[in-house]
Amino acid sequence: MTSLDSLDGIAMAKRRGRRLEDTPHTQAYREMLAAVRGFQNAVVQANPSPEELAQMTASLQEMQAMLEAQAVPEVERWYGRGGGRDGKLQLVTPQLRIDVVEEDRIQAHTVAEEFYIGMNGAMHGGIVAAIFDALLGRMASGAQGRVCRTAYLTTNYRAITPLNERLDLVAKVESVERRKRFVSGQLWHGDTLCAEADALFVELLPGHQ
């Protein structure tokens, strides 16, 4: 099964949402993902020579083939799992670290590395929105681990979001109507409000993808 073959959304989310157990093997996977993050940061900052580029491309193609030989169906993958206070094993956003979890409020922080650059030292706006999607989605899921999907997410960009600096995040449940959770969030750099978002998450019903 590939990611194109889908299970019931609730069943998939319950299996994929579990924290990845700690074994030497999964620890090695965590270390590889951390190395990929480091690599991504180096890629966006370097202009290598043609010889270096040819060498790196050949190495990457070799590594890609190793990974492709070990591909597993989505439901068995370690990527996207994790959970806990250090967030998920993923590369889409900077690592989000959850500091406080309450029933209707979450506090978290992150530091976005160079890979997430838009222009002129500012974080890419799509990444800001992706951070809110992850954090507000976590808020909507709550302690019960409700399986929700984003129906809409509106982001307002108030000031540039700097890279390589601590950013503080807060998410709140504003209201709940049946399956709908209206959630808001803010992203701060010190005393500066960089961005804020509001979103609707709808809880899935059995049988929904």
Ligand SMILES: CCCCCCCCCCCCCC(=O)SCCNC(=O)CCNC(=O)[C@H](O)C(C)(C)COP(=O)(O)OP(=O)(O)OC[C@H]1O[C@@H](n2cnc3c(N)ncnc32)[C@H](O)[C@@H]1OP(=O)(O)O
């Ligand atoms: C460290 C932190 C990181 C950790 C992260 C862990 C957590 C990870 C979290 C990751 C999170 C990432 C998550 C992602 O990124 S999910 C990926 C992005 N989202 C999607 O792909 C969702 C696509 N859309 C759908 O699947 C359906 O439309 C959904 C499921 C949303 C609703 O279809 P469904 O058939 O189920 O329901 P319904 O149509 O009967 O509607 C139900 C109610 O909702 C109201 N409604 C619906 N849409 C809208 C709208 N746009 N504006 C206003 N209202 C809207 C509607 O009027 C009705 O209201 P009412 O009549 O009841 O009053």
